[in-house]
Amino acid sequence: MKRKSALVVFSGGQDSTTCLAWAKKHYEHVETVTFLYGQKHSLEVEVAQEIAADFGVANHLLDMSLLGQLTDNALTSDKPIEAEEDQIPNTFVDGRNHLFLSFAAVLAKQKGITDIITGVCETDFSGYPDCRDSFVKSLNVTLNLAMDYPFVIQTPLMWLDKSETWELADQLGYFDYVRNNTLTCYNGVKGSGCGDCPACHLRQAGLENYLARRGQ
Template sequence: MSEDKSSSALVLFSGGQDSTTCLAWALDRFAKVETIGFAYGQRHAIELDQRQILRAALLKNFPAWAEKLGEDHLLSLDVLAAISQSALTSEMAIAMDADGLPNTFVPGRNLIFLTFAGAVAYRRGLKHIIGGMCETDFSGYPDCRDDTIKAMQLALNLGMDRRFILDTPLMWLDKADTWRLADTLGGQKLTDLIIEETHTCYLGERGSRHAWGYGCGTCPACDLRAKGYAAWRGEPV
């Protein structure tokens, strides 16, 4: 009997909190799930090391998901760092640019990620492409907006003559809701894993352990994660 490709998914998996929650979401819903990550010269490249730690922990601690988790794909896109000057790809202070966007914005990053993910999904016969983009708690990145993702779905389907579905389960959730979703999906085992092993800090800092996980504690990504954790736990923000 042929495989039902409508029950297959490719998750954009960076090793961060959001993408790990999205991976759990996919494993809870689809029969076959693969992951894809990108090395693009990011300052916080330590997240790439965490990816395999997280995948191994999911295989070990969640037997029902283990049988669904398939191949991982890691693509090199160093050209992104070469053509963009951002605080995520170079040693510069995080600040707001004159156009109102934070200088952590890497122009075209999610558009490129989704294009390459579409190419891999095409080759692997996967239907759903899942990303952690969010328009509720975000830094103003235009490539995280719902309209952008809908446009990319249309472009991929027209350009590859497929009917991919781009799922963004976090699009309308704030960070507290993201913690809540992880707890609903995998309970304390999953939230503890997110605290201990995911990486969110823009500066690549894993020396300081906080209640919500590891990070510098001051960059925008750490601040958002900390406030979301406190709100989820019912603590003062």
């Protein structure tokens, strides 16, 4: 039986689009929320809106550009991407998932929605601390207490690697759609991406692994 309604934190990338497909399968009513946080590539927002329209769901755009003014990272500035071993990559945006989920919760409550879906993942998380299961569970409790409301933060990708995320998209019937229409690339290239940034490397390695397992 489907649950009533959900709000998907939505960037238009591989992970959040797979989560949107998952939500459409498990919920009667689905909406999405996308954030402007000073990211370099406005195409990310355009892609998110296009995908939401393709899925027939409402997309809410929230301005959080102040975040880009407060943080020093490669996603909101022109500095080159650096991902040194045993260090958090400079693509990490301090506070991003914390704030996104918090603002999503405010929006969800106004709409009578309890379930918030996010594509964070601890298996392939690039060392980002706000993608960890412990963080999500902690914030879930905090949000419930802060607003006296029964929020449930759903993380369908939490324990999947990128290969398994591709597999999930395939099982949901959206493999080709995710492959061709999403934007995961840090350099703002849709589909298979630039092929050089860490996000593209992770996505492509997962794809090749899954296709090998699928026998293609």
